[in-house]
Amino acid sequence: MKLWGGRFAKETDTLTDHFNSSISFDQRLYKQDIIGSIAHVTMLAKQGIIKEEEALCIKKGLMDLLEAIEKGEVSFNEKMEDIHMNIEALLISRIGDVAKKMHTGRSRNDQVALDVRLYVREEVKELQRLLLTLMNTLIELATDHTETIMPGYTHLQRAQPITFAHHLMAYFEMLKRDYKRLEFTYHTTNSLPLGSGALATTTYPLDRDFVAEQLAFESICENSIDGVSDRDFCLDLLYSLSTLMMHLSRFSEEIILWSSHEFHFIELDDAYSTGSSIMPQKKNPDIAELVRGKCGRVYGNLLSLLTTMKGLPLAYNKDMQEDKERIFDSIDTLTMCLPIFTAMVKTMKICPQNMYKAASGGFTNATDAADYLVKKGLAFRDAHEVIGKLVLHCVTHDTSLEELSLDIYQSIHPIFEKDIYEAISLTTCVNGRSVKGGPSTAAVKAHLQKARLFITTHSFA
Known part of the structure; x- marks a missing residue:
């Protein structure tokens, strides 16, 4: 008989049990369910709703059950539907009828809302730790390449010379915003639903603030x-x-391009590359490709839950039982x-x-x-028109702006002087852009200093 079966005249069909059950995936909430139950029972005793000795017995039973689960000594039962009913049934089997008082003043509706919030809150912090590690790696790599000149691109066409450090720190800024979005998610998650009951609270004098x-x-x-x-907090997370x-x-995508023979800006370490089963020369960027590919499944989880909630x-x-697999899969993917x-x-x-060679081609110094x-x-x-004519001349004669004679420059416009060559050197082009954010x-280096401060002020103890 189900713990909720008093109103029913017969058992549910086996297909119903399987279709209705969520224990196959929500069992990972066992710790949150037990921690939430301990806090709830402590409050029930404080409020005189159950006896202190009953609360102590229930809490000890829950802690013993938690230890047994973590030792792998407990099997969950599909007929008990979910983690909440499984925990309650297991506790009753261990300490007797006193365990039935644990559910006083709450519903599975507010219980699951609590468990998911506890879980999301914990996982957000872990994701932030992993994110900070990546951000710090970018800082370290950028620090070594503040003078490494490369082409910056628009439309995947060489546009202007930049440094590799500058390019890397663009990703740092993206990840910093990701960190802040997770921080927002943490705060939208961090509100207690327990005490809401099924939907209309309860007649028991609960102390929700406690x-x-x-x-x-x-x-x-x-x-x-x-x-x-x-479930907005789940959507915020997704x-x-x-x-x-x-x-x-x-x-x-850029790592995949950069590691190709056509670019050859980087070479991936053997430990994070794979080979071909037929072509012995191949070194494939499979890790980057898989990360790129897994983006789609996380998008799918967001769209799936949005669609579930909309009506x-x-x-x-x-x-709303569909929320858990979506958030579990996305968290697992990022982890x-x-x-x-x-x-x-x-x-x-x-x-x-x-x-540097790539930055030297494609007229990246034309704007300068x-x-x-x-x-x-x-x-x-x-000026734009004059340089356009010079670039056309270079394209026609297969040369570059650096290689043009001063006579040719002056034939297009007499204002050119010898200092044009210094003005269009890549080092001058890059370091002349000293505006903040350039x-x-x-x-x-100024950006890196601020980035290090962000890492220091947000690192976990």
């Missing part, structure tokens, strides 16, 4: 209907992780991707000469040549 304090929640859910039907995966996917009337509906991605980036070999004319007094639009060595 339970919130016991479980380190910042606040309580102020509306009991919202307390059991809210959106945050989708955006983070998008950033990792973009970075992976639900208040308050709780069993559809797997972040460490290996960090290790891949940390160990890749940088090829500065190839980066135009700026040179502007500083000589020419209007920018006129690629100059000084600007990037």
Whole structure:
């Protein structure tokens, strides 16, 4: 007989048991379920709803059960549907009928809402730790390459010279926003739903603020209907992780390009590459490709839960059982991707000469040549036209701006002088862009200093 079976005249069908059960995946919430139950029982005793000795017996039984689960000594039963009913049934079998008092003043609706919030809150902190490790790896790599010149791109066409450090720190800023999104998710999660009951609280004199304090929640859910039907915090998490995966996917795409023979800006370490079953020369960037590919499943989890929630009337509906597999899978995906991605980036070999050679081609210094004319007094639009004509001449004659004679420069416009060659050198082009946020060595070093401060002020003890 189910713990809720008093109203029913016969047992549920085996197919119903299997279809209705969530224990196959929500069993990972066992710790959160037990911790929440201990806080709830402590409050029940404090309020005189159950006896102190009953609470002590239940809490000891729960702690013993937690230890047994973690030792692998406990098997969960599909007929008990979910982790909540399994824990309660196991506790009754261990300590007797006193365990039945544990559920006084609560519903599985507010119980599961609590468990998921406790779980998300814990996992967000772990994801932030992994994220900080990756961010620190980017800082270390960028510190070594503040003078490594490479081409910056728009439309995947060489555009202007930058430094490798500047490029890496663009990803640092993306990840910093990801960190802050997770911080927001933590705070939207950190409100106690327990005490909401099924949807309308209870007639028992619960002290919800006491339970919130016991479980380190910042606040309580102020509306009991919202307390059991809210999954916005799950959506916040899935959106945050989708955006983070998008950033990792973009970075992976560049690593894949950079490691190709056509670019050869980097070489991936053997430990984070794979070979071909038929082509012995191949060294494939499979780790980056898998990270790029797994982005789609995290997107799918977000869209799936958004779709599940969009048509639900208040308050709780069993559809919401679909939240757990979505958040579990996304968390597992990021927990797997972040460490290996960090290790891949940390160990890749940088090829500065190839980066510099690429920056030397494609007229990446053309904008600086135009700026040179502007500083000589020419209007920018006129300067743009002059340099365009020079680039066309170079393309026609298979040469570069650096290789043109001063006579050719002056044949296009007499304002050119010998100092044009210094003005269009790649080092001058990069370091001349010393505006805050720019690629100059000084600007990037200032950025790195701020980045290190962010890591220091957000690191976990």
